[in-house]
Amino acid sequence: MTTERILVVDDEPNMAWLFSHAIGDDYEIVAAPSGERALELLRSVHIDLMVLDLRLPGADGIDTLKLAREHGFRGPVIVMTAFGEVKTAVAAMRLGAHDYVTKPFNVDELRLTIESSLRSVRGAGGGHDAPGALEEPVRLHEMITVSAEMRAVFEMVERVAASDASVLVQGESGTGKELVARAIHHMSPRNDKPFVPVNCAALPESLLESELFGYDEGAFSGARKCKPGRFEIASGGTIFLDEVGDLPLAMQPKILRTAEEKVIERLGGTQRIAVDVRIVAASNRDLRREVMEERFRQDLYFRLAVITIPIPPLRNRKEDILVLADYFLREFCADLGRPCPSLSDDTARALLAHDWPGNVRELKNAMQHLALMCDSSIVEPRCLPGWIHPIGYSDPDNYVDDYLQLYQVSLKESKRRAFAATEKRRIAEALHVFNGNRTRAAQSLGISRRSLQLKIKDYGL
Numbered sequence: 001m002t003t004e005r006i007l008v009v010d011d012e013p014n015m016a017w018l019f020s021h022a023i024g025d026d027y028e029i030v031a032a033p034s035g036e037r038a039l040e041l042l043r044s045v046h047i048d049l050m051v052l053d054l055r056l057p058g059a060d061g062i063d064t065l066k067l068a069r070e071h072g073f074r075g076p077v078i079v080m081t082a083f084g085e086v087k088t089a090v091a092a093m094r095l096g097a098h099d100y101v102t103k104p105f106n107v108d109e110l111r112l113t114i115e116s117s118l119r120s121v122r123g124a125g126g127g128h129d130a131p132g133a134l135e136e137p138v139r140l141h142e143m144i145t146v147s148a149e150m151r152a153v154f155e156m157v158e159r160v161a162a163s164d165a166s167v168l169v170q171g172e173s174g175t176g177k178e179l180v181a182r183a184i185h186h187m188s189p190r191n192d193k194p195f196v197p198v199n200c201a202a203l204p205e206s207l208l209e210s211e212l213f214g215y216d217e218g219a220f221s222g223a224r225k226c227k228p229g230r231f232e233i234a235s236g237g238t239i240f241l242d243e244v245g246d247l248p249l250a251m252q253p254k255i256l257r258t259a260e261e262k263v264i265e266r267l268g269g270t271q272r273i274a275v276d277v278r279i280v281a282a283s284n285r286d287l288r289r290e291v292m293e294e295r296f297r298q299d300l301y302f303r304l305a306v307i308t309i310p311i312p313p314l315r316n317r318k319e320d321i322l323v324l325a326d327y328f329l330r331e332f333c334a335d336l337g338r339p340c341p342s343l344s345d346d347t348a349r350a351l352l353a354h355d356w357p358g359n360v361r362e363l364k365n366a367m368q369h370l371a372l373m374c375d376s377s378i379v380e381p382r383c384l385p386g387w388i389h390p391i392g393y394s395d396p397d398n399y400v401d402d403y404l405q406l407y408q409v410s411l412k413e414s415k416r417r418a419f420a421a422t423e424k425r426r427i428a429e430a431l432h433v434f435n436g437n438r439t440r441a442a443q444s445l446g447i448s449r450r451s452l453q454l455k456i457k458d459y460g461l
């Protein structure tokens with residue numbers, strides 16, 4: 001492997017020396033004392049990663065970043081900022097910088113940041129050709145991203161969609177596994193047939209079996225009519241085995257057989273029924289590990305994981321945080337029929353600093369909270385839900401003020417808004433599902449056609 005080349009842009013001459021000293025054994029370091037010189041170098045030599053001081057004479061760091069992107073530099077950029085100047089770092093993140101370090105920084109921390117940034121573009125097909133983050137977010141079905149890691153996921157989805165290969169989607173809770181599964185189905189030739197999700201963790205073993213395989217009349221007491229199982233319902237389409245790691249061991253051989261022979265037998269049934277299903281499975285546990293610890297059958301694992309798509313946690317793709325935040329906030333505000341506020345730099349910084357154990361779902365919830373609770377046109381950190389502790393938020397002297405600012409509205413008003421948002425969503429969904437047929441939509445919602453009509457008008461649907 002060739003040594004990767006890092007461009008250090010800083011008017012402080014010691015900085016280039018520091019970099020050479022600290023990481024010069026692993027990377028080739030090139031230095032530029034100004035933004036202008038950096039742009040010249042980018043034109044003439046291949047650069048894998050740029051470390052950019054934001055305070056530069058002449059063109060400052062932000063200008064340099066913009067120009068570098070405009071000139072086609074696609075590699076990761078790490079910005080350096082002085083303590084107390086994090087605002088500009090946030091502006092840089094919005095322009096697609098990968099990460100930032102605060103000066104004075106710790107060399108080990110810097111090395112880790114560089115390594116992880118380079119790793120992410122290498123994983124995405126490598127080199128400076130991996131598209132940078134300045135472009136519009138990339139979309140796939142219902143997902144958006146600007147990160148190289150997720151773009152690699154999108155590419156895998158597109159690639160596997162056409163085939164019938166089993167896919168295992170692996171990732172922490174809330175990373176978007178179900179959306180990926182839906183995207184695979186949506187982009188596959190099976191998309192005019194059903195996508196049938198089954199949550200393997202939600203049902204007790206006995207019910208799971210009849211859910212999956214169905215039963216014939218008289219299969220057990222209470223089975224008065226026959227009922228097709230999810231495999232049958234999914235025939236021609238895709239079955240989504242969610243939380244597959246929770247599949248009881250006793251059930252696993254049956255699933256394996258179905259996957260291999262493409263036939264099922266209903267409980268209490270006598271005939272074998274052919275089912276043409278594609279299997280997509282998801283797990284938030286490491287299934288290989290489950291196999292090693294004998295909680296999951298190896299043969300089934302190999303059958304399901306013909307292709308494995310790993311989804312990185314949100315904290316490993318920081319570039320996505322603000323993009324997704326804006327996207328969700330806009331969506332929720334549109335739902336509520338209110339203008340969308342913008343995030344202040346401090347708020348953006350708090351979002352970037354949070355480590356998102358609940359991943360994209362947590363971010364989405366936080367934005368819903370903001371849309372409902374924050375009345376101002378600029379979102380300050382104190383408006384963030386309490387679980388995302390912005391720096392300084394826990395200062396007890398500020399707490400009462402923060403609290404009063406955050407909940408500018410009464411409990412009653414909060415409830416009213418949450419209620420209205422849910423109602424609007426349910427109605428919009430019902431109208432969508434029944435193709436605008438108001439009678440059927442009203443029926444499914446358990447309200448009269450007339451009151452549905454009034455609500456449609458109220459919510460401007």
Ligand SMILES: Nc1ncnc2c1ncn2[C@@H]1O[C@H](COP(=O)(O)OP(=O)(O)OP(=O)(O)O)[C@@H](O)[C@H]1O
Binds near residue numbers: 142
């Ligand atoms: N890239 C993305 N773009 C837009 N929305 C996303 C993206 N990733 C996830 N989401 C949203 O985040 C939420 C969580 O996604 P999803 O349910 O697919 O995650 P999951 O990995 O299946 O979670 P769990 O393990 O808890 O079941 C959903 O509301 C989904 O719409």
Ligand SMILES: [Mg+2]
Binds near residue numbers: 177178242
């Ligand atoms: Mg899920």
